[in-house]
Amino acid sequence: MDSVSMKSIIAISLHLLLMTDFVMAETQNPPPQAEASSKPNIIVIMADDLGYNDLGSYGCKDIPTPHLDKLASDGVRFTSGYVTWPMCGPSRAGFLTGKQQSKFGYYENVSAPFDPKQGLPKIETIASLLKKQGYVTGGVGKWHMGTTNDQHPNAMGFDDWFGFLGGGLMYFPLDHPSYKGRFAPIKRPLNMKYLQHTMPVIHNREPVEWKQYLTRELTDAGIRFLEKKRKEPFFLFMSYNAPHLDLEAPEETIAKFPPEKMSKIPGVKPADRSVYAAMVWEMDQGIGQLLAKLDELELSENTVVWFLSDNGGMRKTSDNRPLRGTKGAPHEGGIRVPMFVRWPGKAQPGKVLEDPVTSLDITATSIAMAGGDPQAAKLHGKDIRPYLTEQTKEPPHRTLYWHTARGPAPEGVIRDGDFKLIIGKKSVELYNLKEDLGETKNLAAEYPEKVQAMKARWLEWDKDKAPPLWTGDKNIQYADYDWLKGSPHYRDGSE
Structure with a gap:
């Protein structure tokens, strides 16, 4: 063999060796972009006071919910999905922290939002934990976890927040004609409920003007977040106010649900059920728009979407049958809720799972999906990915x-x-x-x-x-937060 041939063989061998090393290095150490793109986007949609039997996928006959039903059929639906308390505040505290709220002393709703003692303590949340995994985090809608600077969503892990910090909100701006001047101006101190329900809508720490029905406003904010953050792994908490009281909806929507055509539910007036149906329908329409935006942005296949209610439905409006009890009760109607998840390419569409799972599992599983360690974070829920994907048929909880x-x-x-x-x-x-x-x-x-x-x-x-x-409660009517400026509850500390 001449020297030229030998040099060619050596050169080719070195080239192949270098290529092998390069491929192995790429396999063992994928570039950061590849790691980031493999992380699923995560959306958690939470309704407020939705009845167990108030979605078509759970048997509802009088309220059409086509978008939520499609989401349930495209994913895994749980028949024994539980939250950690039968009312809003502690239930949400449990989900947001991934921990049983009694273990850190959160036993009741924030009823006096300007009392600095009420609300979350300094603690990790699902948002702050996902930030550590490289996620951009957003929240829309109801907070109800306190109003101090340290309790603000931006201080609790949310990069972007659009919504309100109280436990509810009127569904139209306070100067809406239907209120007949009741809230603009406020002429006397408000009770706890309406003190919370007249706080401003804010974007991060700035008050914003809003003109349309609240559910539509929140949907639009969620869509803006998706458009803005579509190129990064994101977490979005869509925390709808609906169908929490007060009973309010656009007149044209209420007209779709005549009282005489509503289901007969013990203890529920047909007229109340009519407005409630309109509120649920509006929320379903908004969720449909969010899901359509995921499709449009080509994000659906890499986005996990969870849905649940924060507790059982209200006695005045909801249908929790066949469960006993309503919001506030320890019976199934207070703590068992509609719950499902769409996990494209991983969880079998149309699967119905009957073993108990909890909202704490949503937190733990989401952290695990993002590459985190729920046990290291000392979360109380379980990573139920093996159960969702049927790698195991063992119930997540005994x-x-x-x-x-x-x-x-x-x-x-x-x-x-x-x-x-x-x-x-x-x-x-x-x-x-x-x-x-x-x-x-x-x-x-x-x-x-x-x-x-x-x-x-x-x-x-x-x-x-x-x-x-x-x-205890302190009926504090005013605070000096900058985001309150322009609201009836702002008062400078010097006044």
Whole structure:
């Protein structure tokens, strides 16, 4: 073999060796762009006070919800999806932190939003944890976690926030003709409810003007976030106010739901159900627009979309059947909610899963999807990806616990398999949910040993609850936050 041929062989061999090293290096150390693009976008849509049976996918007959039904059929729907408390504030505190709220002393709703003691303590949230995984984080709608500078969503992990900081909001601007001057100007101190419901809409720390129906305003804000952040891995918390009271909707929407055509629900007036239906329909339409925007931006295939309500539906408006109870109750109608997730390419569309899962699992699983470690973050939920993808048929939870007292009193719920025990102030209730989903027959007297064993387990779980973050209310009407300027609740500290 001549020297020229030998040099060619050596050159080719070196080239192949270098190429092999390059390919191996690329495989072992993918470029940052590839890592970023592999992270799924994550959206959590939370309704407020939506009844268990108020979506078509859960059996509703009088309120069309085509977009949410399509989202449920494109994903995995849970029949035993639970939240951590039967009312807004503690339930949302549990989801946002990924932790049982009694473990850090959050036992009741923020009722006095300008009382600096009320609301979240300094704590990690789903947003701050996802930021650590390289996500840009956004929130839209209801906060209800306090109003101090340290409790503001921007200080709790949200890069971008459009919404309101109270526990609800009137659905039209305060000068809307339907209010007949009731709120503009406010002539006397407001009760706790309307103090919260007349706070301004803000974008981060600036007040903004808004002109349209609130649900539509929030949808538009969510769409703007998607358009702006579409090139980065993002997390978006769409925290709708609907269908929380007050009962308000555009007249043309209410007209779609004549009272005489609404389902007959015990304790619900047809006229109230009519407006409630309009509110749910408006929310469904908005969610349809958000999902369409994902399609338009070619983001759908890499976006996980969760949906749930923050607690059970209201006695005045909602249909929680076949469950017993409503918002505020420890029965299934207070804590079991519509819940589903669309995870394209991973979770089988149309799957219905019956084992219990919780809102805490949404937080933990989202962190895991983003590449984080829920256990290292000391979250109380479970990463349910193996359950969602049917890699395992083992239920994520054998036993679930709730602390339901509005304080540290020993009141709560334990669900162990099919059995559920409610521990009240003076009595206990035991139900077999598999045989009696409506909780109609209290079995406590028939199974005293099971009652004692389950109660002992709950008491052991409840031992490390924290003292209340606050007690009592201070009806503080004014504050000097810059984002309050222009609202009826702004007053300079010098006044």
